Amino acid sequence: xxxxxxxxxxxxxxxxxxxxxxxxxxxxxxxxxxxxxxxxxxxxxxxxxxxxxxxxxxxxxxxxxxxxxxxxxxxxxxxxxxxxxxxxxxxxxxxxxxxxxxxxxxxxxxxxxxxxxxxxxxxxxxxxxxxxxxxxxxxxxxxxxxxxxxxxxxxxxxxxxxxxxxxxxxxxxxxxxxxxxxxxxxxxxxxxxxxxxxxxxxxxxxxxxxxxxxxxxxxxxxxxxxxxxxxxxxxxxxxxxxxxxxxxxxxxxxxxxxxxxxxxxxxxxxxxxxxxxxxxxxxxxxxxxxxxxxxxxxxxxxxxxxxxxxxxxxxxxxxxxxxxxxxxxxxxxxxxxxxxxxxxxxxxxxxxxxxxxxxxxxxxxxxxxxxxxxxxxxxxxxxxxxxxxxxxxxxxxxxxxxxxxxxxxxxxxxxxxxxxxxxxxxxxxxxxxxxxxxxxxxxxxxxxxxxxxxxxxxxxxxxxxxxxxxxxxxxxxxxxxxxxxxxxxxxxx
Numbered sequence: 001x002x003x004x005x006x007x008x009x010x011x012x013x014x015x016x017x018x019x020x021x022x023x024x025x026x027x028x029x030x031x032x033x034x035x036x037x038x039x040x041x042x043x044x045x046x047x048x049x050x051x052x053x054x055x056x057x058x059x060x061x062x063x064x065x066x067x068x069x070x071x072x073x074x075x076x077x078x079x080x081x082x083x084x085x086x087x088x089x090x091x092x093x094x095x096x097x098x099x100x101x102x103x104x105x106x107x108x109x110x111x112x113x114x115x116x117x118x119x120x121x122x123x124x125x126x127x128x129x130x131x132x133x134x135x136x137x138x139x140x141x142x143x144x145x146x147x148x149x150x151x152x153x154x155x156x157x158x159x160x161x162x163x164x165x166x167x168x169x170x171x172x173x174x175x176x177x178x179x180x181x182x183x184x185x186x187x188x189x190x191x192x193x194x195x196x197x198x199x200x201x202x203x204x205x206x207x208x209x210x211x212x213x214x215x216x217x218x219x220x221x222x223x224x225x226x227x228x229x230x231x232x233x234x235x236x237x238x239x240x241x242x243x244x245x246x247x248x249x250x251x252x253x254x255x256x257x258x259x260x261x262x263x264x265x266x267x268x269x270x271x272x273x274x275x276x277x278x279x280x281x282x283x284x285x286x287x288x289x290x291x292x293x294x295x296x297x298x299x300x301x302x303x304x305x306x307x308x309x310x311x312x313x314x315x316x317x318x319x320x321x322x323x324x325x326x327x328x329x330x331x332x333x334x335x336x337x338x339x340x341x342x343x344x345x346x347x348x349x350x351x352x353x354x355x356x357x358x359x360x361x362x363x364x365x366x367x368x369x370x371x372x373x374x375x376x377x378x379x380x381x382x383x384x385x386x387x388x389x390x391x392x393x394x395x396x397x398x399x400x401x402x403x404x405x406x407x408x409x410x411x412x413x414x415x416x417x418x419x420x421x422x423x424x425x426x427x428x429x430x431x432x433x434x435x436x437x438x439x440x441x442x443x444x445x446x447x448x449x450x451x452x453x454x455x456x457x458x459x460x461x462x463x464x465x466x467x468x469x470x471x472x473x474x475x476x477x478x479x480x481x482x483x484x485x486x487x488x489x490x491x492x493x
Contacts, residue, residue: 001047001109007236010049010111011225012102015087015118015192017058017077018066021208022117025221026050042226045233049109054098057082070119072214088116089364091195092188092402092409093416094329106201107334112239113151113232116192117206117221123176124290126271127167128212129159129220133204134186134197137305139251139397142242143202150235151204151228158227164220165271169207173302176288178272181265181300186258188409189401198398199333200246202239247394254400255307256407265300272297311404313391314489318348319403321385323486326411330402335395337387348380348488351405353412356421356483366415373405373485380488388490403487412485423482427472429465436471446474 001008013022030050032039042048053059061078070076080086081096090099106114120130131152136144159166173180187194196203206224208217232239274293277286319327330337351373359368389399405412440447453470454461460470472478 004047006045006047007112007232007239008047008049008109009113009115009228009232010051010105010109011115011117012051012054012192013117014051014053014055014059014077015116016079017053017055017061018070018079019117019119019208019210020059020073020076021119021214021217021221022115022206023052024218025117025225026052028218028222029225039226042229042233046229046236048229049105049111051102051105054102055079055081055087056098067119067210069121070210071212083365085365088118088192089190091192092190093364093366093411093414094332095365100332103332103334106199112202112236112243113228114192114196114201114203115206115225115228116203118208119217120170120207120210122210123170123172123178123288124211124273124275125167125170125209126273126294127165127170128209128216129164129166129206129224130169130209131155131166131204131206131224132169132184133193133202135184135303135305137303138186138194138197139249139254140197140200140202140246142245143197143200143239146235146239146242147202147204150238151231154231155224155227159220159223162219162223164216164223166220167271168268168301169205170270173300178270178275178297178299181302182268182270183260184301184303184305186304188257188407189398190409195398198401199395200243202243250313250392251397252313253307253310254313254397254404256309256311256401256404257307258304259306259308260302260304261306265302267298268301270297270299309406311400311407312491313396313400314349314491315493316391316490317389317399317403318346318380318382318488318490319387319389320486321383321387323417326416326487327387329411330389330399333395333398333402335389335399336393337389339385339387340382341384343381343383344386345379345381346488346490347492348378349375349491350378350380350488351375351485353405353417353420353483353485358418367418368413369415369418369421370413371405378488382488405485405487412487417485420481420483420485423479425477425479427468427477429468432468432472435475436468439471439474 013026014020033042059077064075066076066078085096090096094100133147156166171183172178173183189195189198193203193205272295274291274295275288278289280287353371354374356371401407460466
């Protein structure tokens with residue numbers, strides 16, 4: 001396939017197996033490009049890779065009771081896998097065998113364009129085919145420009161010519177109510193389109209409208225795939241140039257999370273459907289009911305395009321060999337690394353995970369954790385088998401998003417480093433009591449700090465064990481690695 005030199009298009013369906021339009025459309029297109037022969041010329045200018053059913057477990061959980069808010073087909077599969085995991089939350093953490101296989105395919109086949117095909121939830125509106133991607137404020141601005149200037153206009157033109165109504169991804173700011181506008185989220189790399197942006201792989205999230213008839217949605221998806229093949233044949237070289245441009249960039253400050261800028265938003269004409277507020281005797285509140293009447297509403301189109309958190313790109317990350325699970329997952333992503341065969345002392349920057357807080361309930365098989373990372377400079381010894389990950393590589397931004405502990409989709413926040421939050425050694429009262437007395441007698445500054453703590457913290461003042469623990473933490477016996485995030489940043493040569 002590489003030898004042909006033609007651009008490679010990978011389309012993926014059934015990540016949520018109840019949203020199965022892409023499977024039907026893709027199989028129809030495969031039929032027409034091969035045995036039927038009516039669309040064989042599409043393969044003259046581009047190669048086509050197709051995953052008809054990504055979530056096989058969900059697809060085989062098959063019944064009429066899968067998608068209560070979707071108009072057809074009569075029977076569908078299920079949203080999650082047999083282990084109740086949502087594959088469209090797994091791109092960053094790589095828990096599932098399905099996602100590991102998909103990322104391996106991305107690494108080995110190296111497609112030029114990647115589609116992730118879904119069906120929406122939520123509100124009613126006129127569009128039947130919507131799609132979107134991370135804009136040019138993200139990690140791949142050259143790719144975003146190609147998608148904006150080339151793919152989207154061509155696809156919209158062909159879809160409209162066949163009676164479809166294409167549009168932007170529609171996510172109302174306030175649930176199902178359009179009054180406050182729609183929002184264009186800049187997602188984290190747990191999702192396909194954001195993951196693609198981080199690894200400089202052109203990735204399009206397709207969302208067919210669940211309230212449109214199944215046949216209409218499938219035919220629209222077929223046309224979108226067909227149009228994309230033609231566009232790649234004409235403009236594939238320009239896309240590859242954009243990919244190479246973005247892969248050669250090295251962002252110094254990598255955005256970790258996003259917000260809507262504090263400026264007047266763009267106003268758009270949304271092709272909506274009229275709704276009315278109806279009182280419910282079930283809930284005791286009002287709910288929206290759509291009348292089916294098409295209306296055009298001018299409304300704000302908000303974009304989370306301004307970074308809230310950023311991380312300065314280090315020269316490299318160091319990960320001790322003990323954290324083999326994290327090292328293996330980084331390697332699965334295709335991130336290049338050097339494994340050291342002998343221990344090495346390195347001057348690095350490391351974080352203490354202060355004020356760590358666990359989520360109140362599990363999410364996607366993990367207990368998420370947040371903290372306040374506090375940086376400190378150290379001479380750190382890394383044993384044989386540890387790895388150094390240079391950020392001077394095309395997947396450098398992805399490494400930053402996965403390894404900075406204040407990144408929402410970092411391995412830290414997914415709970416891969418919970419062990420560092422548990423102190424192990426402890427001290428007996430009969431040992432700590434006389435030691436604390438000596439410490440106070442020998443250090444007037446410590447005495448002043450202790451008295452201030454007693455005055456300002458009533459909980460501390462009432463708790464004898466907490467008082468002794470305060471002194472224990474100030475002795476050389478306390479675990480020096482407690483709360484020390486083991487992934488280090490190399491910031492100087």
